[in-house]
Amino acid sequence: MSQDSEKQGLRIGICGHGTVGGGTFNLLRSKASEIKRRVGMDLEVVHVATRRPSAELKASGVHYSTDVFEVARNPEVDLVVELIGGFEPALELVLYAIENGKHVVTANKALIAVHGNTIFEAARKKGVVVAYESAVAGGIPIIKALREGLAANSIQWLAGIINGTSNFILTEMGERKRDFPEVLKEAQELGYAEADPTFDVEGIDAAHKLTILAANAFGIALEFDRVYTEGISHITTADISYAEELGYRIKHLGITRVTDAGVELRVHPTLISENTLIANVHGVMNAVVVKGDSAGSTLYYGAGAGAEATASSVVADIIDIARTWRESRTQATIPPLAFNKLRNDLRILDISEIESEYYLRIPARDKVGVMAKISQVLTNYGINIEAVIQKEPHGDDAERGIVPVVILTSRTSENTMDVAIGVIEGLDEVGGSIMRIRVEQFDGEDN
Ligand SMILES: NC(=O)c1ccc[n+]([C@@H]2O[C@H](COP(=O)([O-])OP(=O)(O)OC[C@H]3O[C@@H](n4cnc5c(N)ncnc54)[C@H](O)[C@@H]3O)[C@@H](O)[C@H]2O)c1
């Protein structure tokens, strides 16, 4: 970085001018004087590159182009903001920016979860910062909470609603009985969804975020491939109603926990008691509960997606870098993860090794004795029935003589439940596959 740049403040290049890129551009410009008062220098956007520059960008007076690599090699740029998303060319772009001595801020959780180890190593060698607060839970400063606020704690577990699109869909299906495809379309229009929305509804985006959270909570490597990943696309409005009758809500959760056996790393729809705080997080809002040994449980809540909220976190990262950059003049010094040294003694557990309570929706044939048969199988596997609801058949089910039997079970291992479900599905009294949703108890968010 030249002497010139010190006088001018930190010069920013933005790659991608879509939902988050546009929000970041606008926020940096509308808040320029407030930011200067905070940081003591100008944070000036000097270059924006995006595939199709908008009329607004063209009219802004800021230099623009369509080639994002121009930003990464521009000698006038000190910090590159990567907001194009995806892997290619985002990985190449970020590595190129680092190679050219630029600090990098990105909202790209897929990129960090899958290629973070490579990117952080390249940044370390070059002495530049890679920051990604906006990649996890949008506007919630959860990375900073784990890295700074909770730095004195051994984290025991964390759990959260970390995909805004899924939470928005589940909320609308539950509260307004709207259909899945219609609500997904709205989430896309509102700028919440990923470019490929299967990342949202099949849990992949939440798995990316959980990978990043677990690395920062426990100091383990980024291990996206080890996350058990299940989305919300198979959840029906009937499941949401049955759960409600039982006093539960269905939320898509990311859960990671250290046990004596290893680390749980899983994202899936989950029944949680309606009395818990996170059961009452609706729409695009996200929430993460973190259990530390000193602080106890702390809860982080806020908008998980959208232009302004996400831009808030992007700009916060830029401000962090500007602050340390100014002090050290040549280098910024924020570590990429909350741990200087990673641990490799923790095994990631397979989903078959976890224990949980379960919600089962069993398509039973409308015959006498069906309930007795089902409960006998569960008893054989040491599983108790904690609650049951049996419904009148309706619609297609009625025609086929199918009655949904909904059961909440006692705690058992996933392995045992797999076997028990297989046996129940094989009964003559059962006419299809069983819907299984894990149930988690967050006693006052503090268990
Ligand atoms: N939308 C959100 O609420 C949100 C929240 C947190 C994180 N993110 C992440 O932020 C990133 C951007 O998401 P978005 O919602 O702003 O997407 P978007 O599709 O709205 O914007 C992407 C922009 O990048 C441009 N672009 C893409 N590839 C390009 C290329 N090769 N060359 C030049 N321009 C290119 C596109 O034209 C578009 O303007 C993604 O990594 C996403 O996961 C999004």
Ligand SMILES: N[C@@H](CCO)C(=O)O
């Ligand atoms: N598609 C993501 C954007 C925020 O990371 C979501 O819905 O949560």
Ligand code: NA
């Ligand atoms: Na965040």
